[in-house]
Amino acid sequence: MAEVLVLVDHVDGAVRKPTLELLTIARRIGEPVAVHLGAGADTAASTLGEYGATRVLAADAPEFGGYLVVPKVDALEQAVEAVGPVAVLVPSSAEGKEIAARLAVRLGSGLITDAVDLEAGDDGPVATQSAFAAAFTVKSRVTNGVPVITVKPNSAAPEAASAAGAVEPLEVSFGDAAKGTKVVSRTPRESTGRPELTEAAIVVSGGRGVNGAENFHVVESLADSLGAAVGASRAAVDAGWYPHTNQVGQTGKTVSPQLYIAAGISGAIQHRAGMQTSKTIVAINKDAEAPIFDLVDYGVVGDLFQVLPQLTEEVESRKG
Amino acid sequence: MKIVVCVKQVPDTASEKALRSEDSTLDRDAVDAVMNEMDEFAVEEALQLAERTDGEVTVLLMGPDQGTETIRKALSMGAHKGIHVVDDALHGSDAVATSAVLAAALASEEGAGGAYDLIILGSEASDARTSLVPAMLAERLGLPQLTFAQKVDTDGANVTVERLTDYGHDVVTSGLPAVVSVVEKINEPRYPSFKGIMAAKKKPVSTLDLGDLGLDAAEVGAAGAWSKVEDFAVRPPRTTGELVKDEGDGGKQLVSFLASRKLV
Ligand SMILES: Cc1cc2nc3c(=O)[nH]c(=O)nc-3n(C[C@H](O)[C@H](O)[C@H](O)COP(=O)(O)OP(=O)(O)OC[C@H]3O[C@@H](n4cnc5c(N)ncnc54)[C@H](O)[C@@H]3O)c2cc1C
Ligand SMILES: Cc1cc2nc3c(=O)[nH]c(=O)nc-3n(C[C@H](O)[C@H](O)[C@H](O)COP(=O)(O)OP(=O)(O)OC[C@H]3O[C@@H](n4cnc5c(N)ncnc54)[C@H](O)[C@@H]3O)c2cc1C
Incomplete structure (x- = not known):
């Protein structure tokens, strides 16, 4: 053969x-x-x-x-x-x-x-x-x-x-x-213990709605309860709230997980370019008109600071 | 220091795309064309390196007639001259052919017989997003490649680059000449000034076709492509599934949905 x-x-x-x-x-x-x-x-x-x-x-x-x-x-x-x-x-x-x-x-x-x-x-x-x-x-x-x-x-x-x-x-x-090209040094990213963004079965991403580096823990906690990788929109990355290596989109990584959860992300075309082939898409956004809702399988119109912690708690409790 | 920047003209990402039914290639007439965003960073880096070393920057573009606008933009930012490879036979070229054409243009008389210290590219074009051209060009030219650079330093004999990788970052170094590709973190591209725009009109742009490069039409374009699109389909747009308003139990409802899909 x-x-x-x-x-x-x-x-x-x-x-x-x-x-x-x-x-x-x-x-x-x-x-x-x-x-x-x-x-x-x-x-x-x-x-x-x-x-x-x-x-x-x-x-x-x-x-x-x-x-x-x-x-x-x-x-x-x-x-x-x-x-x-x-x-x-x-x-x-x-x-x-x-x-x-x-x-x-x-x-x-x-x-x-x-x-x-x-x-x-x-x-x-x-x-x-x-x-x-x-x-x-x-x-x-x-x-x-x-x-x-x-x-x-x-x-x-x-x-x-x-x-x-x-x-x-x-x-x-x-x-x-x-x-031809000699490697002088390699610096691995600090390990987060989370799966690699492009390989992960589940990705939880935060955007401008997360409103500060100090708030990203709500996204990370949900990710950890699901065994997921953490992504971010360019707005969140440009604001310095999350590393560039975690950016999802046209000028970031393209991800295609089983489940993509977007929190506080409006759904600009350049962001979609990096996540649109995800099998199931879920979004949490307080604006019912946010374009991200055009492509979700399930959307919650609400405040991510209310919805994510509740979701994390529910996921944890289901694990028993 | 002599530097060439390869720039691609791409459809504006914000505009709707259509593929031609005849040959499954992008209908470029139907969309606005702009300089590939990543290539603005490549031009800026080339200009900064040239300013430090009293060097010269040549812009190289392969693409249809309207590509001149993108070359002019780079010239108005401060690049010194342009090379535009344009030929109807190039339509539908794959990355293998594109890299062959760029390599031939660099080796041509207009390309100063390949006498360059650095060749700088964007790390990815926003339309096809293959990131293949920089590595292929390095292979064809037999030059070291230093790709995904977020910082470039050179002393005129060697170049050292800090590069982003899938798993962290590397520092790599090579002798010159070399091929470098840049990521958007590297700098802040300048806007063309009014003076720059006026000056650009007088800067030389040489136009080359396949004959000038000694390439055969059968080797490039759709005819010479070594990969072939058999079929394409417009993916049905995603439609909105269920939307609920959070009344205090949004997280719970969401978890029920995830459970129904066996995702938790
Ligand atoms: C050439 C180019 C390349 C680009 N590449 C990328 C890329 O790779 N990736 C990318 O992401 N973007 C990219 N962008 C930027 C893109 O156009 C958008 O600006 C960006 O995606 C917006 O990020 P965002 O959705 O987080 O922010 P915004 O658009 O500001 O949206 C924030 C959302 O959060 C919601 N919100 C606010 N507070 C809350 C709350 N408490 N609870 C719930 N929801 C809340 C708001 O209703 C809003 O919808 C690119 C742009 C260009 C021009
Ligand atoms: C959806 C799609 C999928 C494709 N898949 C394949 C594939 O699998 N295999 C294949 O061989 N081809 C493929 N092609 C064709 C390929 O995109 C073109 O050959 C293209 O010219 C080169 O690839 P790129 O645009 O992805 O460039 P990239 O390699 O992503 O571009 C990197 C850099 O190279 C330079 N560059 C690229 N093109 C030019 C140019 N024309 N002039 C000057 N500088 C340039 C720029 O600096 C750019 O930033 C595909 C095209 C499309 C539209």
């Missing part, structure tokens, strides 16, 4: 959820072969096998952490040569998209980015993309070379399907460009 390469997103062998989604999607078009770059392949292999990876091609070298993007492109290119896959799937993270971009140019391949769904087709995999703030759904296909496709988080529910997950070493030789 044809093989599909899946680039693994991991932290020292701890596999991130979007990779499990990719393995699930990859099985629709062939047998997944995982490519694990960096430390921890043996740890990762059991998880990767559990989700359907027949093989895990592993390489570790200081270049992967010490330089930007290109060393991973070198490795993936060599994995493509070794395997001859029907497609290469990469997580749609900022880094994943850059790896895919450079790989596509090198392979002379077409690239489809930010796919939200993927199915087998007569002429190769057909990807679904969502365009222009989700106003359109587009189905596209790569017509040249080995298709390189980046897939957005939350595009599928990970499904286990046991496979061998056999670790095989991948020999990588680095080109001249590999050491």
Whole structure:
């Protein structure tokens, strides 16, 4: 059966959820072969096998952490040569998209980015993309070379399907460009213990209606009761109430969770651009005319400082 | 220091979009066109670096005739000259082709044979939002990439960038020339002054077509695209579900709704 390469997103062998989604999607078009770059392949292999990876091609070298993007492109290119896959799937993270971009140019391949769904087709995999703030759904296909496709988080529910997950070493030789951009330092964001915004199943966002950094705890408490990530509108970010990394929208992150809760957010088109593909949308706003209500499944017209704490309390009490 | 800024003209986000039924590309005539917002930050950063190093800023744009307006805007902000790649065959280009055209324009005579120290781009265009072009351009030019920069420093031989990542921030460094893309946190773009607008009218803009770049029409545009739209559908607009007014039990009603959808 044809093989599909899946680039693994991991932290020292701890596999991130979007990779499990990719393995699930990859099985629709062939047998997944995982490519694990960096430390921890043996740890990762059991998880990767559990989700359907027949093989895990592993390489570790200081270049992967010490330089930007290109060393991973070198490795993936060599994995493509070794395997001859029907497609290469990469997580749609900022880094994943850059790896895919450079790989596509090198392979002379077409690239489809930010796919939200993927199915087998007569002429190769057909990807679904969502365009222009989700106003359109587009189905596209790569017509040249080995298709390189980046897939957005939350595009599928990970499904286990046991496979061998056999670790095989991948020999990588680095080109001249590999050491082009040196990493001087990496500063991880302070851990909040909450899920990653773009990967979270539930997102609770606050806007200008939250009215101050000191009030954001009402949003955070609700998020914590739901195991959710916290987002913010640009108005809240520009006012300095919440970090830029949490901004949802056209110039922030695009999220597509099972549930999006907008509190004190009016629903400007640029905000919608980042959350409109959420499966269920809920809003709390004291203005019944707020445009956010045009797209909600359920809306409460009221003061967020009354509604959110009550909601948090109810969620907690249901947990028993 | 010689700097090129790549700027894209995009439909104003606030306007309604339509896709052409013939070829599934954006109907650009139907919407107002503006400079991609992120590219204003790229132009500003280029101008600031040029001011510090007594440098020169060239604006490079690929796009239809009306793209001239966007080039003029960058010139009125203070950029020195423009290169406009315009050719009917470019319509429908994918990111792979776009990066090939930009690379060819940089290598051309008007592009000073690629003799640039820095190439600055926005980190994302607001219409397609792929963020692919900066990395692809770096690959094609064989140059280091320093993307998603929120701070750029250079001593004329090296460039150091503080960049936003998915999980925090990095400091990265490379030699020059290099490709840099910027995020909106980096600066506050200036407004063109009246004097700037008048001066822009006299600044040189060279117009290049595919022939000038030695590219074949079959390699670019919809004809040369390596990915193909098979089908598109207008997503049905979301409709308002249930709206309730909070009478003291809004939170409780909300939780019942969430429970009905198995979300709590
Ligand atoms: C090029 C460009 C890019 C942009 N990118 C983004 C982006 O990425 N993300 C983004 O979010 N925005 C973006 N914007 C900004 C966007 O246009 C809006 O200005 C912004 O989303 C507004 O944020 P907001 O809804 O929090 O604030 P507002 O529009 O001021 O809305 C606040 C809402 O809170 C409600 N409210 C107030 N108090 C309470 C209370 N106590 N209880 C309940 N409700 C209350 C009000 O009724 C109001 O509806 C962009 C704009 C431009 C021009
Ligand atoms: C909805 C949609 C989805 C698409 N998906 C894909 C896809 O999956 N794969 C694919 O290959 N193509 C895709 N395209 C085509 C792609 O958007 C165009 O090729 C576009 O020219 C480059 O991508 P971008 O606008 O996303 O640029 P980005 O990579 O987001 O732009 C980053 C920066 O590159 C510079 N830049 C970009 N375009 C130009 C230009 N024309 N002139 C000068 N500088 C420029 C600007 O500085 C800009 O800020 C898609 C287009 C649409 C409308």
